[in-house]
Amino acid sequence: MKDDRPYWNMEMEPKFNTPEMREIQETKLRGKLKALRERAPYYTKLFKQCGVNEKTSFEELRRAIPVFTKADWREIVKAHNGDILEAMDQIIPVNAYEDLYLVASTTGTTGEPEPYPFTQKDLWDVYGEALARYNWRAGLRSNDRMLHCFALSMVIAGIPTLIGAFKLGCMVIPVGAEGGTERILKTAGYYKPTALMGTPSLALYLIEKAPEALGADVGKMGIKTILCGGEPGAGLPEVRRRIESAFGCKLFDVGGALGISCDHQEYQGLHQVGDDLMILDLVDPDTKEPLPFENGRKGEMVLTTIDGDAFGGAFRRSPGDIIQIFTDPCPCGRSGFRYKFVGRVDDMLKVKGVMVYPDMIRKVIESFVPQVTGQFRIVLDEPPPRVVPPLKLKVEHGADIPENKLKGLASEMAEAMSKDIKIRPEIIWVSPNELERSTYKGKVFEKTYENK
Numbered sequence: 509m510k511d512d513r514p515y516w517n518m519e520m521e522p523k524f525n526t527p528e529m530r531e532i533q534e535t536k537l538r539g540k541l542k543a544l545r546e547r548a549p550y551y552t553k554l555f556k557q558c559g560v561n562e563k564t565s566f567e568e569l570r571r572a573i574p575v576f577t578k579a580d581w582r583e584i585v586k587a588h589n590g591d592i593l594e595a596m597d598q599i600i601p602v603n604a605y606e607d608l609y610l611v612a613s614t615t616g617t618t619g620e621p622e623p624y625p626f627t628q629k630d631l632w633d634v635y636g637e638a639l640a641r642y643n644w645r646a647g648l649r650s651n652d653r654m655l656h657c658f659a660l661s662m663v664i665a666g667i668p669t670l671i672g673a674f675k676l677g678c679m680v681i682p683v684g685a686e687g688g689t690e691r692i693l694k695t696a697g698y699y700k701p702t703a704l705m706g707t708p709s710l711a712l713y714l715i716e717k718a719p720e721a722l723g724a725d726v727g728k729m730g731i732k733t734i735l736c737g738g739e740p741g742a743g744l745p746e747v748r749r750r751i752e753s754a755f756g757c758k759l760f761d762v763g764g765a766l767g768i769s770c771d772h773q774e775y776q777g778l779h780q781v782g783d784d785l786m787i788l789d790l791v792d793p794d795t796k797e798p799l800p801f802e803n804g805r806k807g808e809m810v811l812t813t814i815d816g817d818a819f820g821g822a823f824r825r826s827p828g829d830i831i832q833i834f835t836d837p838c839p840c841g842r843s844g845f846r847y848k849f850v851g852r853v854d855d856m857l858k859v860k861g862v863m864v865y866p867d868m869i870r871k872v873i874e875s876f877v878p879q880v881t882g883q884f885r886i887v888l889d890e891p892p893p894r895v896v897p898p899l900k901l902k903v904e905h906g907a908d909i910p911e912n913k914l915k916g917l918a919s920e921m922a923e924a925m926s927k928d929i930k931i932r933p934e935i936i937w938v939s940p941n942e943l944e945r946s947t948y949k950g951k952v953f954e955k956t957y958e959n960k
């Protein structure tokens with residue numbers, strides 16, 4: 509197939525948002541419902557209770573089946589005396605002891621890991637396929653060399669991302685976030701990657717570290733494409749500008765719910781590139797009731813995998829993200845509705861009744877670079893979400909800001925936040941490089957109440 513075709517998968521990707529795709533989704537959903545009913549004990553029972561069978565349409569399903577939450581998972585684990593493997597076996601339509609190729613997990617701050625099981629088919633035909641689509645849309649081809657700097661344990665950004673690269677046929681150079689920035693930069697020196705994958709925190713950290721570790725700016729690395737994911741950031745205009753101009757690259761934002769941004773000048777959100785693999789749905793974050801799937805609508809993202817087998821763990825499952833969806837055609841002309849990340853359900857703060865997500869704060873702080881470094885922490889003296897105002901923010905000022913200017917800068921920043929997000933925080937200045945950097949996911953909160 510030609511290297512200049514617009515999509516990796518010319519059979520499926522042009523069909524997104526068409527009646528034909530909806531038919532494909534319904535057919536695949538019926539297969540998924542049958543497999544779960546027959547082979548996943550948890551769903552055998554739940555489907556019976558909720559009156560769901562193989563004839564149930566997606567529209568009926570989203571009203572009949574409640575969102576699968578962390579609390580549901582905890583219940584299942586408890587009912588199986590803390591045996592995670594046995595609990596997992598209840599919710600997937602394959603044998604958890606024999607059929608799996610990979611299990612990745614997210615770990616909350618408390619409780620047991622939330623597993624994401626994969627069979628060979630899940631890895632190759634579902635996630636590998638979606639990630640090959642990402643890579644293709646980002647312009648990567650089989651002659652590219654990709655430096656993999658995500659932590660290997662990350663659910664999608666770890667191993668499934670590697671499978672996507674193998675499927676495309678590019679050369680993978682794994683270092684992982686675990687390698688640390690110096691090793692990442694040195695490895696880049698040996699193999700001259702044309703592309704890099706990692707968190708935005710890592711990309712920003714490499715910009716700071718390169719002059720010391722390499723004796724040169726990151727712009728000398730020759731990286732043409734960066735795919736950033738694992739945490740928000742690559743969608744913020746200032747972060748994008750800093751990464752793109754420092755590396756001299758094109759930056760793409762990627763998400764685990766099968767989305768990648770396009771190369772339109774202005775950020776348009778992530779195009780969902782897996783309509784035939786997974787149905788992305790929206791619910792109200794408070795009531796968990798289904799919301800209309802329409803342009804501009806904000807809500808909690810709920811995922812239902814309709815292809816593959818063991819990833820049945822993602823059946824009306826919420827990864828805990830609040831997103832905004834855009835069903836209007838994108839000016840870039842590529843297929844797939846789009847979504848923008850708004851915040852994590854768990855990271856939501858309520859300041860005098862105003863809902864605030866860390867990303868909203870990050871956006872304002874980033875607009876003050878280089879007067880600030882862009883690094884900050886939200887200081888929480890009490891467990892969230894309720895915050896007694898003023899919200900306290902530790903912010904690193906820029907290296908060249910004289911001390912007598914800091915007070916004025918703090919009021920300017922508080923004013924900008926008051927205008928943009930309706931809160932007036934207290935800014936606590938800290939020196940450049942005082943806050944710990946991360947090669948993994950950047951830390952946002954400083955929870956003083958945990959030390960009390």
Ligand SMILES: [Zn+2]
Binds near residue numbers: 771840
């Ligand atoms: Zn687009």
